[in-house]
Amino acid sequence: MAGQPIYILADGSQVTRGRDAQSNNIMAGKAVANAVRTTLGPKGMDKMLVDSMGDVVITNDGATILKEMDIEHPTAKMIVEVAKTQDDEVGDGTTTAAVLAGEFLSKAEELLKKGVHPTIIATGYRQASKKAVEIVKSISIDISRDDTEALKKVAKTAITGKGAESHKEMLAELTVEAVSLIGEETDDGYVADVSDIKIEKQAGESVGESKLVKGLVLDKARTHPNMPEKVEDAKILVLSIPVEFKKTEMDAEIKISSPDQMQMFLDQEEKMVKQMTDKILNSGANVVFCQKGIDDLAQYYLEKAGVYAAKRLKKSDLDRICEATGATNIQDIDEITADDLGSAELVEERDIKGNKMTYVTGCREKKAVSIILHGGTQHVVDSLQHAVDDALHVVAVALEDGKVVAGGGSPEVELSMRLGEYASSLSGREQLAVAKFAEAFEVIPETLAENSGYDPINKLVELRSKHEEGNKRMGLNVYTGEIVDMWENDVIEPLRAKTQAINAGTEAAVMVLRIDDVVAASPHSNQAAPEMPDMDMDM
Numbered sequence: 001m002a003g004q005p006i007y008i009l010a011d012g013s014q015v016t017r018g019r020d021a022q023s024n025n026i027m028a029g030k031a032v033a034n035a036v037r038t039t040l041g042p043k044g045m046d047k048m049l050v051d052s053m054g055d056v057v058i059t060n061d062g063a064t065i066l067k068e069m070d071i072e073h074p075t076a077k078m079i080v081e082v083a084k085t086q087d088d089e090v091g092d093g094t095t096t097a098a099v100l101a102g103e104f105l106s107k108a109e110e111l112l113k114k115g116v117h118p119t120i121i122a123t124g125y126r127q128a129s130k131k132a133v134e135i136v137k138s139i140s141i142d143i144s145r146d147d148t149e150a151l152k153k154v155a156k157t158a159i160t161g162k163g164a165e166s167h168k169e170m171l172a173e174l175t176v177e178a179v180s181l182i183g184e185e186t187d188d189g190y191v192a193d194v195s196d197i198k199i200e201k202q203a204g205e206s207v208g209e210s211k212l213v214k215g216l217v218l219d220k221a222r223t224h225p226n227m228p229e230k231v232e233d234a235k236i237l238v239l240s241i242p243v244e245f246k247k248t249e250m251d252a253e254i255k256i257s258s259p260d261q262m263q264m265f266l267d268q269e270e271k272m273v274k275q276m277t278d279k280i281l282n283s284g285a286n287v288v289f290c291q292k293g294i295d296d297l298a299q300y301y302l303e304k305a306g307v308y309a310a311k312r313l314k315k316s317d318l319d320r321i322c323e324a325t326g327a328t329n330i331q332d333i334d335e336i337t338a339d340d341l342g343s344a345e346l347v348e349e350r351d352i353k354g355n356k357m358t359y360v361t362g363c364r365e366k367k368a369v370s371i372i373l374h375g376g377t378q379h380v381v382d383s384l385q386h387a388v389d390d391a392l393h394v395v396a397v398a399l400e401d402g403k404v405v406a407g408g409g410s411p412e413v414e415l416s417m418r419l420g421e422y423a424s425s426l427s428g429r430e431q432l433a434v435a436k437f438a439e440a441f442e443v444i445p446e447t448l449a450e451n452s453g454y455d456p457i458n459k460l461v462e463l464r465s466k467h468e469e470g471n472k473r474m475g476l477n478v479y480t481g482e483i484v485d486m487w488e489n490d491v492i493e494p495l496r497a498k499t500q501a502i503n504a505g506t507e508a509a510v511m512v513l514r515i516d517d518v519v520a521a522s523p524h525s526n527q528a529a530p531e532m533p534d535m536d537m538d539m
Contacts, residue, residue, distance in 0.1 A: 022112060025512045026105045028075040033102020035069070036062045036083075040095045040444070042161035043452040043478050058379055060161065061386045062095030063087035075512055082504045086497075091194075091393020092158045093497035096444060100501055103443040104509035107436035116429055122510045124433020127426075128419055129506035132437075133499050135418045136411055139472050140403040140495045141487070145183075145190065151176045153490040154398045155391040157407055162387035167207045171384075174212045174371055175391040181214065182367045183399055192396035198320060198370040199388060201381040204353040205374040210384075215344070215361030216324055217370040218289075218317055220310040222349050222356075224299045229349050231308045234360070236342040237285035238318055238327045243276055244295035270297060276333055277301040283336045287347045289313055289321055308347055310358055321360065324368030394494050403495040406486035408475025409445030411498055413463045416441040437506075445476055452478040459483070 038045045039060035049057045049068040057068050066080040079101050086097040108121050143150045155172035164171055183192035200217045222229070277298050280288060288294075288302065288309040302309050313321075322329050325342025345362020352372070360368070373388060375381035398404055405411050419438035423431050445463055446456035459476055462483045466474040475486040486492075 021516055022118065022513070023109070025075040025515055026109045028073040029079050029105040029508075029512055030102045032066065032071070032076045032079040033099050033105075036065055036095050037099050037102075037447055038451060039065065040099060041448045041451050041478055042165075043448075044095070044161055045451070056379070057382070059383060059386055060095075061390070062098050064386060066094075066098065075515075078508050078512065082508045085504050086500055089500050090397055090494065090497045092390045093493070093501050096497070097501040097505055099443060099447060100440065101505035101508045103440040104437065104505055105512060107440045108433075108509060108513055111432055111436055114432075116432055118513045118516070120429045121433045121436075122513050124430035125437055125506055125510055125513075127430060128423075128434040128437035129502055131422050131434075132415050132419060132441075132502050135415055136405065136498045136502070137403075137495065139411065139414055140405050142402055143398065143404055145399055145402070148176055148180075150404065150492065151179075151395050151398060153492045154404060154494060155395050157491050157493055158391040158394045159387045162383060162390070164207060164384055164387045167210075170208060171210065171388060171391065174210065175388060175395055178212055178369050178371055179392055179395045179399060181369050183396070184367070190400050190402075192399050194389075194392045194396050196323075196367045196369065197392060198317075199385055200357070200370060200372045201378075201385055202352055202355060202372060202374050203376070203378045203381050204355075207373075207375055207380070207384060209374040211372055213359065213361065213370045213372065214366075214368070215359060215363055215370065216317075216320055216368050217372055218310065218313065218321075218358040218360070219355075220313055220358050222358075223294050223309045223311050224303045226303045227299075227308050228306055231286050231347045232345065234287045234308075234344045234347040235283075235285050236287045236289065236321065236325050236327050236344060236347070236360075237280060237283060237336065237340070238322055238329050238342065239288065239290040239333070240292070240315075240318065240329050240331055241290075241333060242292035242294070243280070243288075243290060243298045243333075244273065244293055273297045274301065277305075279333055279336055281305050281307070283341060284338050285341055287344075289318060291315060291318055308349075320368070324360065324363040324365045326364045394497065397494040397496045401494060401496055404492045405495050405498055406473040406475060407491040407493045408477065408484075408486040408489070409448050409463065410467075410473050410475035410486050412441040412444040413460075413467050413475075414472050417464065417467055448476050448478060452476070452481070454481050 039047065039062060044060050046058050046060045047065050049065065057064065059065060063083045066083045071077055071080055079098055082101045083094040083098045086094045104125065111121050112118065152172040155175045156168045159168045159171055178197050179192050179194065182196040183190060198216060200219060273295050286307050288307060290309065290311045291313055294309055294311045299309065318329060321327060322342065325344050327342025328340040330336055330340060343364050344360050347358065347360050349356055350359055371388065373381055373384050375384050416438050420435060423434035423438060426434060442460060445460055449456040449459035463474060463476065466483050473485050473487045474483050475491065477484045477489060
């Protein structure tokens with residue numbers, strides 16, 4: 001069988017190997033990084049993303065852009081995952097993480113062209129990453145949980161550049177207060193879970209009308225206008241089942257031969273609905289929140305009993321109500337007891353610019369917090385939500401860790417210089433990888449300068465000069481072009497934003513570098529694809 005070709009891959013599979021595979025993968029990673037690079041910083045540009053349905057998203061949030069983009073290349077998706085992880089872990093710095101990952105790959109490509117083996121680069125990168133985290137921790141600043149001014153600065157830094165600068169002071173106060181309300185000490189330390197904060201958007205009025213509510217705000221009105229608008233000392237029943245006549249699940253034929261029989265049939269339906277509402281009323285509930293529908297007749301009985309009811313609520317809202325009020329989500333109406341009811345001081349309907357909403361305040365669980373965002377148009381409100389969401393996450397992270405760093409490119413310049421010094425102390429080829437890793441950090445201050453209309457080389461030289469003098473917090477003021485102390489200029493970011501970006505970017509770059517073969521299956525497994533070279537194996 002000598003010389004007989006043996007096919008080990010399906011017909012139509014595409015194989016890219018060696019330098020070609022590495023080059024293609026690096027190119028894809030750099031393309032993703034370049035796609036979001038122009039959005040970095042307060043002066044970064046926005047992207048307009050239009051989906052197949054014609055829906056428009058306008059944002060400069062890196063994670064949102066990459067999530068909305070239709071990306072096919074598997075390596076490009078890995079860089080998207082870096083931004084997504086950054087968004088999940090920290091909430092801000094997604095663009096920084098993606099840009100750093102792309103730059104790590106770009107610098108690695110320079111070494112590959114010089115003949116440095118990918119394994120050597122990967123080892124050097126991991127070594128450099130560990131050292132970088134140590135360095136950035138050494139230049140971090142401790143803040144206390146009572147330091148609301150520092151937390152507001154962290155929030156304002158996250159909000160800046162997202163279309164809400166004119167109201168960032170007010171929004172920062174909202175976010176810090178909201179996170180402070182939901183934070184708690186646990187056995188694992190201080191925890192602030194921002195998923196406990198509900199954001200409700202309302203187009204209309206100005207951004208300045210946005211407010212925080214200590215309780216839950218539901219985008220639902222009473223089911224019947226004659227129901228009470230306000231219920232004090234609310235006993236809340238939460239239902240996942242409909243309050244209406246249960247239709248049979250199979251086709252049935254009913255023969256009615258007289259008007260009396262017809263009336264009896266209707267009376268029976270009414271009786272069944274009446275029994276359901278009686279069970280609700282007997283539990284002592286005076287407020288009912290239902291995930292499904294509520295029959296008109298049931299609404300009538302509830303209204304007569306002075307019960308406030310809302311229907312067609314989202315499951316996520318029902319879960320929040322249960323958590324905030326201590327209610328049990330009822331699956332069977334026959335199982336209702338008084339112990340299943342939640343409690344709140346007040347449930348009322350309010351009119352917000354013609355849109356009726358339900359407020360649940362004075363909840364048993366103090367962590368129930370809502371933020372109502374207003375804006376001139378729906379696009380403004382959507383953009384505002386991204387800004388507030390980022391601010392909530394970074395304030396929570398700063399509270400949990402108690403450590404922050406100055407922004408404006410100052411940590412990256414310090415990292416670049418200190419890692420460069422560290423590289424010169426190493427022997428072996430890993431030194432080259434660490435030196436290139438150090439150079440990669442310069443992309444952040446360069447991009448900030450470029451996006452603000454300044455010469456990136458000049459600003460980088462100025463920054464390095466200031467840092468060599470020992471000024472570790474000096475960064476670029478994107479509004480004046482001056483090199484200033486970022487801490488004194490209130491540009492502060494949580495430490496985790498930097499450490500997460502370094503770790504995630506490094507891991508993604510190393511993973512891409514270690515790939516030397518890409519075997520792609522045929523586009524249609526049962527159909528022939530373009531021919532690729534045979535893989536011969538001599539037996």
